[in-house]
Amino acid sequence: MKVKEVANYLESLAPLSSQESYDNSGLIAGNPDVEITGVLVSLDCTEEIVQEAIDKKCNLIISHHPIVFKGLKRLTGKNYVERTVIKAIQNNICLYAIHTNLDNYQNGVNKKIGDLIGINKTEILSPANDVLQKLIVFTPKDAAESVKNAIFSAGGGNIGNYSECSFNSDGLGTYKGNENSNPAYGEKGSRHQEEEIKIEVLISNHISSQVVRSMLAAHPYEEVAYDLVPLNNQNKFEGSGMVGELEHPMDEKEFLALLKNTFKTGCIRHTALFNKPIKKVAWCGGSGSFLLKNAIRSEADIFITGDFKYHEFFDAEDKIIIADIGHYESEQFTIDLIADMIRKKFSTFALYLTEENTNPVNYY
Known part of the structure; x- marks a missing residue:
């Protein structure tokens, strides 16, 4: 190996x-x-x-x-x-x-922290932007399944818990090959009409090249018409921090004690308590103060991370409890x-x- x-x-x-x-x-x-x-x-x-x-x-x-x-x-x-x-x-x-690629991975550092706290249903706190593309390719009907299979095998068409996701629409393609062409359908020098299927799939940026290579290898055309379209969509399965809910609400001090024992920290620096149960929890392993606004926006009761500076604690503005458990402790x-x-x-x-x-x- x-x-x-x-x-x-x-x-x-x-x-x-x-x-x-x-x-x-x-x-x-x-x-x-x-x-x-x-x-x-x-x-x-x-x-x-x-x-x-x-x-x-x-x-x-x-x-x-x-x-x-x-x-x-x-x-x-x-x-x-x-x-x-x-x-x-x-x-x-x-x-x-x-x-940070493991931090931003859906089943990475923050998922591990959520499992330790006892939160099963989790969401990314700050989903990543500009990390998705749409692949659009036109293929003759009799080759559509093999082309789709090639795309799927290379990782295209995955959306969360679903794989092999695509949208397909029928159309009529035309082309005319010159004397140097070698068309898979029709004859060179003559315009050819072919019933085609337009295949659309979602792909992550990092696998774009391998998906295109796999698609091209399976496609029967000598020259393949395809588009790669950058998307501004958020990818809710990749990004910073996480948020979720406890199965049962906990008293604030009991929850802080749970954190202290679970993460074996010498102390927890925290903002003022509100004397109300904790139900919704946001967190980020390591240094996560940059996500405080996201945690507040998510309406979490508490935000757990490390490396908060003195003046940053004021930014909670009595809207959320900040619990700084330490950088090493949160990621150990x-x-x-x-x-x-x-x-x-x-x-x-x-x-x-x-x-x-x-x-x-x-x-x-």
Whole structure:
């Protein structure tokens, strides 16, 4: 099993194109064609994590947070980032990160948090925009099924819990091939009329190329007429944060105690309580203060995340409870999530969850 095979699988679930612009997910260091001896999964990538990989004979570290966010102009070992990368390269260890693309994945970091809290029916808090396209292709009637099957097999036509979604309409196509043509129907030099079907399917941007390639390979025409139309629709199955409802309302302090115990946090920084039950919950793993307005707009009773600054707590404006449980605390179970994703697909190499606690924040 090669590194690129695991990377390709993870990116088929959480594509790199869905990461935020500031992020650096994907293979950061190492040869994608190297055979895997073992995989170590961690939240962060540090010198201690690399040493743990060495001790466990793992040559691939998959972390949630990238060790390199910005470009490195030199590698002299002057800081922990450079030292970590140098140590990995010296020991032939590949570094891979799956960060905000996993945050934005419907079954990713935030779904894991919702499961731990006990919320089953969840929705994306801030759905992604400009990530969908419509593929429109015209095909002769007798080839329509094979073309549709090719599109579907490449991932086209998926909408939430439904697959193989398409709209089909009948029409009459015309064409006239020149002396260099080789028409599948009709004769060159003569205008031909063909009963065709117009097939329309929804596709995600990140699979656009592979869907088109698959469609073209199955299409009988020498020159295929098709359109790719960018859509401004929100994709409610991809985006930041989540919101949902508890099965039974909970007292505010009882709910905060649940959070403290579940996420093993030293403390929870929160705004004033309202002395009313909590039913609707919004949350975002890691640093989610940018979603506060979305949480308020969703009419959630509480918003759970990490890294709120002092002045940002005022932005709640007595409309919602902010509960800052800590960055590491909110994302620590991402390690289990990544490991579960890999186990469902691969069983040919040793897989370890880190034993290192990389949280740089301590509580006294």
